[in-house]
Amino acid sequence: MAAGGRQPQPRPGATVTALRAAWLLLALGPAAAEPGSPGPTRGRVRVLSAANWSLVLQGQWMVQFYAPWCPACQQTEAAWESFGKESELLDTTVGKVDVTQEPGLSGRFFVTTLPTIYHAKDGVFRRYRGSRTLEDLRGYILERKWEVVEPVPGWKSPSSIMMHGMAGLFHLSGWIRHIHSYFTGTLGIPVWGSYAIFILATLLIGLILGLILVLIADCLCPPKPRYRAETSVELIEKDNAELTAVEEVEEAEEFSANELEEDLEERKDVSDGEDGAKSSEEANSNEDGSEEDSALDEGSGTEETEDIQHPTDLETQSSVRQRKSQVADNGL
Template structure:
């Protein structure tokens, strides 16, 4: 009989323990940790997202209020979920959301992002959600939306900078390089990568816009010498023709001079007489004194 009474007690204990474990698991999973892989889950539904860093004192002070907000929101079935992003583990998300100060809180409603700038106590954050005061806040414009193409590029640059910083730290701590040595390696790598990118860009441009082929014909040296000889002969013939023309012009001018001199001697007297006659006719008789 003792065994019969102990079986229901064991079942009750198992039931209550299972209920407690489920409740605790729901409370623990209420505040979700976001990273580069699962951050798009906040594009559906209503979320409150916190960006923090473990070394940030203000973030550590907000931790208790944030957990309480998550617990109350789950208990009241407000339909809002809470999430957190560690910027040291997910630098791309900090660039995607343009986080410039810590802690930063965003309210997300069906892919519409609004930054929460109110007080950081539990009552104020609950009121922001319950009374829909987020409707009074202007959403983030489309070109700055975290899911836009340009912010995706910004996120990639943030991740690249974090990777370069990790490499810099490794070179200094693991290999014992001085700071200037690490910077020198980065400078050489930058020049090398820039040269490769420039070469690739030139190849792409040549493929898209190929240069026009010239219609020049290759001429042998013999043909070139022959062309020079022909040009020299043509120049000599031209000079000879010019000399002949000059001789003819000189002979013609001498003949014209001779004929002109003869005619001037013959007609000079007549012209002189005629001129004297004209002068005589034009003279007036002098008056008597």
């Protein structure tokens, strides 16, 4: 208690500050009372992040992807906040995602332009392509215009495995951007030096991953040995095959030798037959010559000479000529 029995009076400024804090607490509701709860609200619009994005898979949602530096996003900010205030009447939860703070979510929803708006109904997503005025947004929900819009394919849905991978890639890109800012801003490394570090790190990681893939491939599909030791059974089979080949060659040589001998014998028989025919022809020619000699002695040489002038064989004709010359000599 102060001197003189007076109690300290509260300052007017402190009372106003306390009233403002109480009013703000009541206005924000449970989200302000529980700072750790997912999806805090700013006004009536729920801010989504990588930790609570799965809430979109339940119920009806309208989610806008924006960036603070985007002029078009700045123009639609007021209409989106007003749309969020009517979310309870429309039975729709309105949310927004800052792509500069949540690159993983922008990759999961494959956001390529800003602002991008998605409508979600029990996990089925549709891209909103209408006007961004409050009237059009309200009519899209009240008139159920989303029913005539083709849903996003299953493989492109934010809950698909492919979009999980895409979210990881976008998150990695954001992480690399933060590291680049740390190198250039905090450590003072030049930009080209930061790029050189990233290039070397990429090459090193690629080399390590390549070696790991090669080891895995060798374990799963080991290469066949180029040269291997032959077993005793294989050696025996190989020797038998070689012996069989040698025997076949010898048989072929013997067969060719026998054929050659038979051919020579046939030729010999033919030549002997020809010699016998020649000898018989000579004997016949000798007999003819003796008869001609006797005919010449009797004075009938002119007729025999005419008969001899038409032989059928060359050898006979030559022998006749010899006999004729002998006869002529004897006549002289």
